[in-house]
Amino acid sequence: MNYLGAMTLSGxxxxxxxxxxxxxxxxxxxxxxxxxxxxxxxxxxxxxxxWLRSFYEEAYRKCRKWLQIPPKIETNQVFxxxxxxxxxxxxxxxxxxxxxxxxxxxxxxxxxxxxxxxISKYLNAKRMLLSVSMEEADAQDSAYVExxxxxxxxxxxxxxxxxxxxxxxxxxxxxxxxVVFYDVEETETDKKLLxxxxxxxxxxxxxxxxxLSVAVLCLHWMNPFAWWCVRxxxxxxxxxxxxxxxxxxxxxxxxRYAQLIVEHSQKNGAMQYSLSLSKEGKKVKERVEMxxxxxxxxxxxxxxxxxxSLCGMILLNSLTVFAYPRVDEVNLGTMNGEQESFxxxxxxxxxxxxx
Numbered sequence: 001m002n003y004l005g006a007m008t009l010s011g012x013x014x015x016x017x018x019x020x021x022x023x024x025x026x027x028x029x030x031x032x033x034x035x036x037x038x039x040x041x042x043x044x045x046x047x048x049x050x051w052l053r054s055f056y057e058e059a060y061r062k063c064r065k066w067l068q069i070p071p072k073i074e075t076n077q078v079f080x081x082x083x084x085x086x087x088x089x090x091x092x093x094x095x096x097x098x099x100x101x102x103x104x105x106x107x108x109x110x111x112x113x114x115x116x117x118x119i120s121k122y123l124n125a126k127r128m129l130l131s132v133s134m135e136e137a138d139a140q141d142s143a144y145v146e147x148x149x150x151x152x153x154x155x156x157x158x159x160x161x162x163x164x165x166x167x168x169x170x171x172x173x174x175x176x177x178x179v180v181f182y183d184v185e186e187t188e189t190d191k192k193l194l195x196x197x198x199x200x201x202x203x204x205x206x207x208x209x210x211x212l213s214v215a216v217l218c219l220h221w222m223n224p225f226a227w228w229c230v231r232x233x234x235x236x237x238x239x240x241x242x243x244x245x246x247x248x249x250x251x252x253x254x255x256r257y258a259q260l261i262v263e264h265s266q267k268n269g270a271m272q273y274s275l276s277l278s279k280e281g282k283k284v285k286e287r288v289e290m291x292x293x294x295x296x297x298x299x300x301x302x303x304x305x306x307x308x309s310l311c312g313m314i315l316l317n318s319l320t321v322f323a324y325p326r327v328d329e330v331n332l333g334t335m336n337g338e339q340e341s342f343x344x345x346x347x348x349x350x351x352x353x354x355x
Contacts, residue, residue, distance in 0.1 A: 011045030031239035
């Protein structure tokens with residue numbers, strides 16, 4: 001649980017740093033950069049960085065040696081997997097282990113509950129897919145998709161499905177063989193804008209990050225900042241996608257694209273494990289305002305500033321590795337005289353009244 005606590009601290013700190021940075025910079029912080037920061041936060045939530053602590057401690061020891069500061073001497077020794085503590089010639093039962101086991105059990109049950117909840121949402125999405133009437137994709141639409149794949153160098157095959165259901169329209173599902181569902185009743189211009197939006201999601205592998213965000217919720221269900229980070233990730237995913245789509249559009253096409261976001265926020269139902277133009281009308285106003293602001297300003301963001309800022313944030317947040325428990329190598333040489341009676345001490349531990 002110590003490792004899990006350090007992971008949730010590390011991910012939360014990086015998320016709050018990124019959120020604060022965007023809050024201070026307001027509209028000057030691109031959605032793409034913020035989306036990248038949230039991806040890094042997801043990795044901090046999922047990747048244990050205990051190995052980085054030893055690197056920092058080694059650098060610290062070298063600095064102490066260079067400054068001629070005497071090393072710190074540890075007197076306590078831990079024997080085995082933290083079940084027993086050896087101190088001052090006596091062997092003690094680690095009573096905190098029982099409490100930790102109970103906490104781990106509660107965490108596992110809750111994590112399984114979140115996982116079952118996510119699986120049920122996936123099964124519900126699958127049921128909705130099976131209820132959608134499908135038609136053959138238009139040849140012109142297929143040609144447009146192939147043209148985009150060739151221009152972007154995408155190797156994955158994109159499957160087009162023409163949906164006619166009023167409940168769910170224009171969304172993408174799948175990773176290795178992504179399937180795009182779109183409305184055949186849209187105009188040719190609208191279909192190209194909608195397909196372009198979905199193809200950007202596919203090219204960036206956004207579905208992978210959506211699945212990783214579910215893993216974050218399962219591991220860190222107790223952390224409200226993790227849930228907030230996942231919501232912000234979904235929002236930034238759509239905003240950054242709008243940003244990329246808008247780059248190659250004319251002013252008229254941009255205006256129509258903003259109108260489509262508003263229109264489809266009223267059409268689309270919620271689809272778990274899918275990517276769509278807009279969902280349930282959430283944050284639609286902010287997305288449209290960002291599109292209008294970018295159309296007016298057209299200010300280029302220095303990518304090197306973004307890279308340096310991101311590296312600085314990662315370096316600063318890496319200091320949270322000191323929250324990981326230190327794994328010391330136990331020197332059993334000082335216990336040679338008592339190793340013969342060690343097993344007997346364990347057997348008689350309860351009778352000795354050490355707990």
